[in-house]
Amino acid sequence: MSVSKFAGLGLVDPLLRALAEVGYDAPTPIQSQAVPEVLKGRDLLAAAQTGTGKTAGFVLPILQLLASRPAVKPGNGRPRCLVLTPTRELAAQVHASVVTYGRYMDLTSTVIFGGVNINPQTKALRGRIDIVVATPGRLLDHVGQKNVDLSGVEVLVLDEADRMLDMGFIHDIRRILKLLPARRQNLLFSATFSDDIRRLSDGILTNPVSVEVAARNTASELVHQSVHLVETHQKRDLLSHLIRTHRWEQVLVFTRTKHGANRLAEKLSSDGIPAAAIHGNKSQAARTKALDQFKNRRIGVLVATDIAARGLDIDQLPQVVNFELPNVPEDYVHRIGRTGRAGSVGAALSLVDGEEMRLLTGIERLIRRPIDRIQTEGFEAPKPSRASAPAPSVRPGRPGPGSASRGAPRAGGPRPGGSGNRRPPQGSSRGGPSRGSSRAR
Ligand code: AMP
Numbered sequence: 001m002s003v004s005k006f007a008g009l010g011l012v013d014p015l016l017r018a019l020a021e022v023g024y025d026a027p028t029p030i031q032s033q034a035v036p037e038v039l040k041g042r043d044l045l046a047a048a049q050t051g052t053g054k055t056a057g058f059v060l061p062i063l064q065l066l067a068s069r070p071a072v073k074p075g076n077g078r079p080r081c082l083v084l085t086p087t088r089e090l091a092a093q094v095h096a097s098v099v100t101y102g103r104y105m106d107l108t109s110t111v112i113f114g115g116v117n118i119n120p121q122t123k124a125l126r127g128r129i130d131i132v133v134a135t136p137g138r139l140l141d142h143v144g145q146k147n148v149d150l151s152g153v154e155v156l157v158l159d160e161a162d163r164m165l166d167m168g169f170i171h172d173i174r175r176i177l178k179l180l181p182a183r184r185q186n187l188l189f190s191a192t193f194s195d196d197i198r199r200l201s202d203g204i205l206t207n208p209v210s211v212e213v214a215a216r217n218t219a220s221e222l223v224h225q226s227v228h229l230v231e232t233h234q235k236r237d238l239l240s241h242l243i244r245t246h247r248w249e250q251v252l253v254f255t256r257t258k259h260g261a262n263r264l265a266e267k268l269s270s271d272g273i274p275a276a277a278i279h280g281n282k283s284q285a286a287r288t289k290a291l292d293q294f295k296n297r298r299i300g301v302l303v304a305t306d307i308a309a310r311g312l313d314i315d316q317l318p319q320v321v322n323f324e325l326p327n328v329p330e331d332y333v334h335r336i337g338r339t340g341r342a343g344s345v346g347a348a349l350s351l352v353d354g355e356e357m358r359l360l361t362g363i364e365r366l367i368r369r370p371i372d373r374i375q376t377e378g379f380e381a382p383k384p385s386r387a388s389a390p391a392p393s394v395r396p397g398r399p400g401p402g403s404a405s406r407g408a409p410r411a412g413g414p415r416p417g418g419s420g421n422r423r424p425p426q427g428s429s430r431g432g433p434s435r436g437s438s439r440a441r
Contacts, residue, residue, distance in 0.1 A: 009031070044058075048211070077129060109132070275301035
């Protein structure tokens with residue numbers, strides 16, 4: 001392992017030591033581009049999705065900056081760095097990175113999100129806290145209770161800014177911005193650049209450096225994609241069969257509904273395949289437990305809805321299964337982006353029934369290529385008359401008709417309401433369809 005490649009970015013020893021321990025070989029492109037600029041104190045506008053290594057791209061230089069200078073306004077409950085994320089999962093993951101990379105630095109951090117008891121967070125904020133990673137709504141609750149004072153923030157990060165807008169956090173973000181000192185460093189990460197994101201970044205960033213890295217390897221060579229046509233009622237048996245015969249050990253399965261996720265996890269478990277469901281109706285403790293069990297390989301299958309899966313950071317996931325296709329083609333790209341990360345090859349299989357053929361057509365148009373079909377003996381393809389239903393006119397890069405509101409739950413924000421799961425039009429996003437949708441991710 002050669003941390004020297006990280007040293008070349010100007011990172012100091014305590015960080016290089018931590019990096020040596022996590023075993024990274026070399027910086028990812030976003031890290032190579034972002035780290036030196038952030039270290040210089042520049043504002044940053046970064047087009048990078050989850051899976052590119054963006055978290056280390058901002059956490060590493062921020063740790064270094066904070067450790068290298070005294071606090072501008074030291075005090076208890078007065079963070080020097082604020083990272084805003086759209087979901088609690090992402091907040092937890094970013095915070096885990098702060099802890100991991102910062103383990104040899106004398107900096108303190110905490111994570112704040114809704115859906116859990118506020119008291120432990122309040123307690124954590126009573127001491128010295130250098131870095132706060134938070135979802136916007138719960139952070140404002142703490143502001144309201146005077147648990148946190150944002151007037152000493154030296155560095156602000158908006159992570160997955162497009163997703164925050166999608167989730168209706170713009171007003172919360174604006175309220176938070178008013179509480180920050182005018183003089184500060186700002187970093188904005190977004191997968192796509194809609195007009196809304198441009199407006200937001202124009203209002204926040206000063207003379208930013210723009211960095212852009214290729215889309216996560218979604219829909220790319222690194223993910224082997226296939227489709228298995230199958231009757232709806234056979235899907236669950238087929239999935240059990242495939243997991244067993246291929247000896248898949250870590251599978252992330254997507255369902256469209258929370259109820260469907262629960263039922264499928266139960267069915268797999270009763271088939272002797274340990275599985276858990278993760279979705280917005282589950283308590284944070286239950287979700288964390290399921291994710292931990294999955295990561296530690298105590299359960300082999302995690303069944304998730306789209307929103308719950310957003311921001312999930314699971315290393316080198318080998319297999320993703322779309323138990324049902326998403327209504328919005330861009331979500332397919334998100335989903336398969338959960339595999340084939342950080343240079344590893346992954347596989348994404350979609351189980352498609354007759355009703356979903358038109359969704360499949362929309363997806364193939366979006367990724368601009370047909371997806372391989374596979375078959376399994378004993379599992380019927382849907383009747384051709386239904387399977388060959390005409391495709392809707394979904395234009396590449398745009399949500400299809402009727403996609404404006406999907407039934408999926410909202411995972412992260414502590415506040416109900418907002419703008420649901422609407423996606424901004426994709427027309428102004430850079431990079432064409434393979435960039436995936438506006439994402440948190
Ligand atoms: P992120 O895009 O920040 O969510 O990171 C995606 C994954 O890549 C995480 O699991 C990181 O631990 C991993 N990662 C980040 N930087 C590197 C690196 N330089 N080399 C290998 N893996 C990395």
